[in-house]
Amino acid sequence: MKLNMDLKKYIRSIPNYPKKGILFRDITTLIKNAEAFRYTNDKIIEISKKIEFDKVAAIESRGFVFAAPLSHQLKKPFILLRKKNKLPAETHSVDFELEYGKATVEVHKDSINKDEKILIVDDLIATGGTAEAAAKLVEISGGKVAGFIFVINLFDLPGNKLLKEKGYLTESLIEFPGH
Numbered sequence: 559m560k561l562n563m564d565l566k567k568y569i570r571s572i573p574n575y576p577k578k579g580i581l582f583r584d585i586t587t588l589i590k591n592a593e594a595f596r597y598t599n600d601k602i603i604e605i606s607k608k609i610e611f612d613k614v615a616a617i618e619s620r621g622f623v624f625a626a627p628l629s630h631q632l633k634k635p636f637i638l639l640r641k642k643n644k645l646p647a648e649t650h651s652v653d654f655e656l657e658y659g660k661a662t663v664e665v666h667k668d669s670i671n672k673d674e675k676i677l678i679v680d681d682l683i684a685t686g687g688t689a690e691a692a693a694k695l696v697e698i699s700g701g702k703v704a705g706f707i708f709v710i711n712l713f714d715l716p717g718n719k720l721l722k723e724k725g726y727l728t729e730s731l732i733e734f735p736g737h
Contacts (some may be wrong), residue, residue, distance in 0.1 A: 565732050568594040571711065575667055579604035581737055583710050598731065599627045604677065604708055605729045606632065611677040613706035614641055615668070619693050620681035625721060628679060629701060629714050637669045637676065639692050650698050652686065663691045670699035678703060682710040683728070686717030693726060705729065712736035 568588035571727030575582040602624055615637040622638070629636035642651065642662035649664040650716045670676060676696045683689055683706070693703045705727030711718050715736035723726050 563594060563596060563597045565594060566734070567678060567711075569732070569734070571734075577639060578732045579737070581735075583682060583708065583712070583734055585620060585623070588693075588709075598709060599624065599631075601731050602628055602709075603631050605707055606677060609677055609705045609727065609729075610675060612674040613637055613676050613701075615665075615670075615676050615678045615696065617678065617680040617688055617690065618644070619680050624707075625679035626679060627722045628677075632678075637665060638676075639663050639665050639695060649662060650695055652691040652698070654687040656685070661688070661691075663688065665695045668697065670701040671702035674701045675704040676701045677736075678706045680706070681706055681726050682712065683710045683717040683721070683730065684715045686715075686720040689717060689721055690724070693724070710734060 566590055570584040570587040571679045573585055574584040606628055613635040614625050614629040616622045618640045645664050645666055648667045650667055651662050651664045678692050698713050703726055708730040711730035712732045713733045718728050
């Protein structure tokens with residue numbers, strides 16, 4: 559495996575998706591390359607070892623792709639943060655705004671115990687709506703956000719700055735402009 563791989567070349571940019579004016583950063587081209595995918599997961603694990611946490615939470619659905627290997631490798635429990643009505647047991651819910659619409663994210667009420675430190679993983683940070691909703695879910699469940707790890711930070715959109723202003727630790731592997 560390469561010591562220092564340029565992951566940017568594995569990200570496909572799709573203009574006007576899912577709506578006009580959005581430049582979508584597609585990770586499917588990264589995960590279909592075994593070496594790039596392995597390198598990405600190794601980097602996430604490396605970053606996570608600098609953070610004290612009890613469980614890994616992932617935001618549906620692309621966050622699952624990166625959080626599951628982390629959870630497995632570090633032998634940490636894995637928490638699903640899912641879209642509305644996708645979890646079968648009793649849930650906490652948070653409504654939020656996306657760059658291109660509105661959504662709700664949920665977590666099972668029994669997923670997080672009081673004062674557990676939760677590391678939240680997702681593929682991308684843009685406006686911060688989804689990530690902020692994930693943090694609220696952790697906190698209303700009694701847990702504490704240990705930090706966030708994103709594969710991609712859209713540096714000219716406010717998400718990463720918003721999270722940092724709220725006192726959250728954020729890490730990302732690569733940066734792109736959002737538009």
